[in-house]
Amino acid sequence: MVARTRYAPDRGLTVRMGLTMFLLGLVFVAFVAAIIGISAAVHASDGAIVFFAVVLGGGLAIGSFFYSDKIALSTAGAQLVTPQQAPELHGIVDRICALADMPKPRIAISPTDLPNAFATGRNSEHAVLCVTRGLMRRLTPEELEGVIAHEMSHVAHKDVMVMTVASFLAIIAGLLIRFSFYGELFGGGGRRGGNNNNNQSALPILLIIMAVSIVVYAISFLLIRLLSRYRELAADRSGALLTGQPSALASALTKVSGSIARIPTKDLREAAPLNAFFFAPALSAQQAQSKLGELFSTHPSMEKRLAQLAKISQQLGQH
Amino acid sequence: MGFLDTLLGRTKPVQPNLDVLFQLPSAAVTLEAATGFTPTGTGSVCFRPVEGRAFADVEKDVRELLDMSGAKSGTLPVEVTKDSYGFTWLVSSHMSTEVEDLVTDLHAVNSALVDNGFGPQLLCTLVAFRDEQQRRLALVYLFKRGTFYPFAPLPGERRDSGLELQIKGVLEGDLKMEQDLSRWFPVWGAPGL
Numbered sequence: 001m002v003a004r005t006r007y008a009p010d011r012g013l014t015v016r017m018g019l020t021m022f023l024l025g026l027v028f029v030a031f032v033a034a035i036i037g038i039s040a041a042v043h044a045s046d047g048a049i050v051f052f053a054v055v056l057g058g059g060l061a062i063g064s065f066f067y068s069d070k071i072a073l074s075t076a077g078a079q080l081v082t083p084q085q086a087p088e089l090h091g092i093v094d095r096i097c098a099l100a101d102m103p104k105p106r107i108a109i110s111p112t113d114l115p116n117a118f119a120t121g122r123n124s125e126h127a128v129l130c131v132t133r134g135l136m137r138r139l140t141p142e143e144l145e146g147v148i149a150h151e152m153s154h155v156a157h158k159d160v161m162v163m164t165v166a167s168f169l170a171i172i173a174g175l176l177i178r179f180s181f182y183g184e185l186f187g188g189g190g191r192r193g194g195n196n197n198n199n200q201s202a203l204p205i206l207l208i209i210m211a212v213s214i215v216v217y218a219i220s221f222l223l224i225r226l227l228s229r230y231r232e233l234a235a236d237r238s239g240a241l242l243t244g245q246p247s248a249l250a251s252a253l254t255k256v257s258g259s260i261a262r263i264p265t266k267d268l269r270e271a272a273p274l275n276a277f278f279f280a281p282a283l284s285a286q287q288a289q290s291k292l293g294e295l296f297s298t299h300p301s302m303e304k305r306l307a308q309l310a311k312i313s314q315q316l317g318q319h
Numbered sequence: 320m321g322f323l324d325t326l327l328g329r330t331k332p333v334q335p336n337l338d339v340l341f342q343l344p345s346a347a348v349t350l351e352a353a354t355g356f357t358p359t360g361t362g363s364v365c366f367r368p369v370e371g372r373a374f375a376d377v378e379k380d381v382r383e384l385l386d387m388s389g390a391k392s393g394t395l396p397v398e399v400t401k402d403s404y405g406f407t408w409l410v411s412s413h414m415s416t417e418v419e420d421l422v423t424d425l426h427a428v429n430s431a432l433v434d435n436g437f438g439p440q441l442l443c444t445l446v447a448f449r450d451e452q453q454r455r456l457a458l459v460y461l462f463k464r465g466t467f468y469p470f471a472p473l474p475g476e477r478r479d480s481g482l483e484l485q486i487k488g489v490l491e492g493d494l495k496m497e498q499d500l501s502r503w504f505p506v507w508g509a510p511g512l
Contacts, residue, residue: 014327021326083505087476088403094504095404098442099367101333101463104501142405157328234328241332244369244440245405317371 010237017230021166024223028169031216035176038208049179050209057172065164069106069121069128076118078110078130089136092145093129096152100242105129105155115139115256117279119151120160127155135279139252146249147256147279150239157238159231166224173217180210222295229300236305237312244316246309253309256280257302332439335462337429339495343446343458344418346467346493353489356448356456360415361511363408364428365442377435378407381428385411388424397424400510406442410511421446429462438462445470447512454479456486457512458494459503466497476507 035050064071073080083090089107097104105119105127113134121127129151136144154160183206240246257280280299294301324330350356368374385397398410411424425444432441441462448456457470469486471479483503487496497503506512 009329009331014329017327087507091404091504091507095367095406095442098461098463098502098504099333099439100330103499104504141403145405153328153330156325156330158325159328162326231328238328238330241439244367244374244437247370313370316369317373319373319376 013230013233013237017227017234020223020227020230024166024169024220024227027216027219027223031169031173031212034212035209038205038212041205049183050176053172053175053179057168057175060171061164061168065122065161068160068164069126072118072120073108073128073130076108076110076130076132077112078108080106080108080128088141089131089144092141092148093152096145096149096242100149100152100156102152102156103127105152107131109133109136113137117147117151119154121155122160123158124155129155135256138255140248142245142248143252143255145243146239146245146252149242150235150249150279153235153238153242154231157231157234159235162231163224163228166220166227170217170220170224173213173220176213177210177217180206180213225296225298228298232299233305233308236308240309240312241316246313246316250306250309250313253280253302253305333463335429335433335438335441336465337426337433337462339465340422340426340429340444340460342494343422343460346458346490347418347446347448349493350448350486350489354486355450356454356486357450358415358418358421359447359449360413360417360421361410362421362425362444362446363410363509363511364425364444365402365406365408365506365509366432366437366440367405367442368407369437369440373435374437374440377431377437381409381431384427384431385409385424388427398510402508402510408510412511418446443506445506445509445512454482455512456482457506457509458486458490459506461497461502464497464502465495466502467494468497468503470503470506470509470512472505472507472512476505478505 039050072078081089086107086109089109093104093107096102103124105121105124106129108128108130110130110132112132114132115134115138117129117131117135119127119129129148131144131148135147139147236249240249243249278299299305347358368378382397382399398412400408400410402408409428411421411428413421413424425446429441429444432438443462444460445457446460448458450456455472457472458467459470460467467490469483469490471482471486473479490496
């Protein structure tokens with residue numbers, strides 16, 4: 001007998017996420033085609049800076065991918081803890097891992113009072129789960145379990161890898177903008193001496209590369225943020241289904257977002273680089289509320305997340 | 320989990336593997352012959368309750384079912400406890416010689432949850448053993464892995480790792496033992512242990 005399942009996938013979310021990734025790929029292909037076209041037009045005189053940007057950008061992406069756990073832990077000032085040091089936390093993670101059939105991540109605690117949590121590391125074998133003291137102090141065990149299940153879903157979805165690949169394009173475009181800008185300022189003179197045939201075209205070519213890069217950077221930035229918001233929704237969903245307690249996760253969400261908004265801005269700025277990994281973003285209240293703010297945000301709005309969780313709760317309660 | 324599921328962020332809850340439980344009675348014989356540990360007749364099922372009416376009803380039905388079968392054979396009623404992690408434990412107690420009956424009871428709980436679509440909520444099943452020196456031992460069955468591991472608690476939240484590894488070696492032929500030691504998570508204060 002096939003067991004019946006209560007865990008219907010959210011088709012809409014899947015389609016939107018797939019479409020976003022497809023568009024990112026499309027922008028990437030268009031970008032590569034444009035750069036090749038431009039380089040071919042000038043007999044590859046500026047191919048060097050493109051090549052350099054790809055190598056440097058690739059290096060940066062691979063570096064941040066392989067060291068994501070160490071970078072995030074040191075940014076958060078977090079310490080790894082043993083089961084003896086934090087038995088309750090380890091107990092919660094043990095149970096979630098057994099429910100989800102996942103290898104157990106390393107566990108770290110960050111001493112900050114900002115209530116938050118993140119999971120990082122390039123794959124589930126190298127994953128690190130970090131929660132802050134502020135989170136453990138404010139949440140009940142059930143809410144903490146919900147947050148940890150959300151973070152473990154990020155690990156299961158390989159979000160560090162997906163977002164690194166997605167950001168690769170933006171990193172290269174960003175580097176090209178910078179290189180062509182400096183190439184414009186300093187590089188132009190030196191090249192003119194050695195290469196007389198191309199010196200007329202060198203200047204506008206750099207400008208075109210810069211313009212294309214700016215456009216690509218802007219589009220991919222928005223797409224990456226959109227993808228990040230979808231992945232947060234997916235993690236909320238999987239986490240809630242994993243524990244069977246969507247309402248506990250929702251209640252954790254309201255508590256965490258409420259207290260983040262009340263904490264002074266200085267703390268927020270320190271926490272900002274880690275935003276993409278966080279359970280809830282460290283944003284000021286008005287930034288989180290405005291429509292435009294949402295477009296640039298790494299996380300979906302509270303209302304969206306709560307609405308999704310309410311829907312899951314309703315589905316789970318049905319006979 | 321498939322590549323596409325990962326890419327699209329739609330992990331599905333893992334379904335449990337139930338039938339392996341029926342290998343326990345013969346493993347208990349091997350265990351007694353090799354180490355002197357005998358079943359206490361107590362076992363429990365641990366699962367994560369789901370919020371809402373549907374799960375509460377299933378839980379109630381399971382309890383009534385076990386109580387009815389218990390009343391027929393004259394054993395103790397099923398005991399229900401909640402642990403500090405929010406998990407529910409259903410404890411079934413039989414005579415120490417009735418390992419088959421115990422396993423049948425545990426299986427009834429598991430299959431009731433699975434039939435109602437709550438299979439992914441099952442965490443583990445635990446069967447308790449004692450030896451003549453009153454050392455405690457549990458065989459823990461991980462539903463999602465389909466594997467067993469031994470858990471031997473000592474006073475003060477310590478584990479008798481030597482004993483656990485010895486038991487693993489003894490039972491290797493009878494049961495599929497969990498090879499990844501990091502999955503042998505402790506179940507301190509598990510009811511019925």
